[in-house]
Amino acid sequence: MTGTKVMAVIKANGYGHGVLAVAKAVTEAGADWCGVARMEEALNLRDAGIASEIMVLGYTPPVLVPDAVQNNIHVAIYDPQMARAYAAYARKASKRLKAHLKVETGMGRLGMALDLVPDFLSKYAKNEYIDINGIFTHFARADEPDVDLTDLQLSRFKSLLDKLQKAGLRPDMIHAANSAAVLNYPETYFDMVRPGIALFGLDPSPDFKLPASFRPTITWKARLTSVRTLPPDHGVSYGSIYVTSGKERIGVIPVGYGDGFRRVSGQQVLVHGNIVNVVGRVCMDQCMLQLDNVPEASPGDEVVLFGEQGGQEITVGDLAARWGTINYEVVCGLADRLPRLYFET
Numbered sequence: 578m579t580g581t582k583v584m585a586v587i588k589a590n591g592y593g594h595g596v597l598a599v600a601k602a603v604t605e606a607g608a609d610w611c612g613v614a615r616m617e618e619a620l621n622l623r624d625a626g627i628a629s630e631i632m633v634l635g636y637t638p639p640v641l642v643p644d645a646v647q648n649n650i651h652v653a654i655y656d657p658q659m660a661r662a663y664a665a666y667a668r669k670a671s672k673r674l675k676a677h678l679k680v681e682t683g684m685g686r687l688g689m690a691l692d693l694v695p696d697f698l699s700k701y702a703k704n705e706y707i708d709i710n711g712i713f714t715h716f717a718r719a720d721e722p723d724v725d726l727t728d729l730q731l732s733r734f735k736s737l738l739d740k741l742q743k744a745g746l747r748p749d750m751i752h753a754a755n756s757a758a759v760l761n762y763p764e765t766y767f768d769m770v771r772p773g774i775a776l777f778g779l780d781p782s783p784d785f786k787l788p789a790s791f792r793p794t795i796t797w798k799a800r801l802t803s804v805r806t807l808p809p810d811h812g813v814s815y816g817s818i819y820v821t822s823g824k825e826r827i828g829v830i831p832v833g834y835g836d837g838f839r840r841v842s843g844q845q846v847l848v849h850g851n852i853v854n855v856v857g858r859v860c861m862d863q864c865m866l867q868l869d870n871v872p873e874a875s876p877g878d879e880v881v882l883f884g885e886q887g888g889q890e891i892t893v894g895d896l897a898a899r900w901g902t903i904n905y906e907v908v909c910g911l912a913d914r915l916p917r918l919y920f921e922t
């Protein structure tokens with residue numbers, strides 16, 4: 578879509594999808610870079626044989642700089658003091674650290690103040706131990722209908738780049754766009770884009786949906802492990818907050834808050850293409866379903882927590898809305914212990 582290089586942002590276990598399979602898929606599909614949040618994530622990719630460029634977008638403790646240089650991993654730099662500590666560690670490792678400078682344009686998170694950037698880059702222009710070959714920023718509100726902050730961030734970034742260009746200090750690689758910016762702001766593409774959520778076919782926000790040709794990559798399924806008819810007046814799960822009003826068919830699935838399925842009331846799942854209520858408290862490893870409307874349900878049958886079944890769909894966004902959060906948190910919260918099965922389509 579963009580005609581630029583792509584850094585596939587696959588932090589937090591590939592947005593919960595399982596980072597190694599995701600890294601393999603995105604690099605095979607043409608991503609030149611993988612972006613992660615922490616050095617441990619980057620080293621995990623290298624250990625697994627991922628050969629693309631890898632960048633740690635968040636903070637890297639100086640003590641991990643030798644790991645970065647030995648494994649050809651780029652770090653983000655946003656503070657002069659931090660750069661000094663990095664240079665000292667790279668010197669000990671006798672290698673030059675590759676870094677991209679992260680600048681503050683309006684996100685209010687990590688980033689060097691714009692007025693410090695020219696001096697900083699000129700100081701490090703020929704540094705023996707740090708090679709600052711990229712510069713980037715991050716948008717705070719590119720997923721909202723209001724364009725003002727994104728426009729302001731972009732104009733701040735561009736005027737910095739102009740200044741750097743004139744001074745002969747402009748790094749080679751410039752990047753800014755997350756998924757929402759890829760969809761809505763072509764002027765933010767520069768040399769590389771950094772999509773995360775869109776890679777997984779999930780909308781950057783309820784305001785900014787992906788084009789219809791994108792489909793979610795992930796479905797969350799379980800199987801019924803028990804189906805019983807309980808007598809009237811029978812408590813279900815801890816605290817007996819649900820009590821059967823008559824004879825009720827109650828099913829069990831082996832999914833609970835230990836898997837990332839929140840311990841809140843009002844949860845729903847799909848069984849044989851029907852929307853079914855989760856009743857009683859969600860336990861750590863299990864929860865119970867009210868199956869009166871699905872007489873054919875029996876142990877071993879498939880249950881969908883999000884995804885499609887029999888023409889019905891519960892989206893990751895539906896679950897997020899139910900939990901009062903965003904789709905990112907739903908998938909990032911999928912526990913490591915969940916078995917992940919991958920299918921080529």
Ligand SMILES: Cc1ncc(COP(=O)(O)O)c(C=O)c1O
Pocket residue numbers: 586634715754755756757771772773774775781
């Ligand atoms: C610095 C940076 N770039 C890119 C992304 C990808 O964002 P998105 O998943 O919204 O595309 C993130 C994710 O939070 C990020 O922190």
